[in-house]
Amino acid sequence: MSKYHAIRTEVDGIVFDSKKEAARWSELTLLQKHGEIRNLERQVKYTITINNVLICRYYADFRYEDCKLGNEVVVEDVKGIKNGSAYSMFRIKKKLMRAVYGIEILET
Helix, strand or coil: CCCCCCCEEEEECEEECCCHHHHHHHHHHHHHHHHCEEEEEEEEEEEECCCCCEEEEEEEEEEEEEEECCCCEEEEECCCCCCCHHHHHHHHHHHHHHHHHHHCEEEC
């Protein structure tokens, strides 16, 4: 069990960091099956570099194309408790993703 009581959970042979993330995966796979989203990926790595200096890496929980939004790419991160040092670091990375890639991370 993690610091915030998240329980690692396995779905479809994939181990997720929390029940909430596993449940979201199940929802997204169902949406993909019904053609509402496509190209669903998990743990997508983004390298954040500024002026040729590696600042950090961000791993998105999920990335997919939303068919209802003209195949707009959605980068999504599942969040449970929104406090503490881990969430503070996420907020910084979220701002860096917007500044470097023009990507607005969807928190679920």
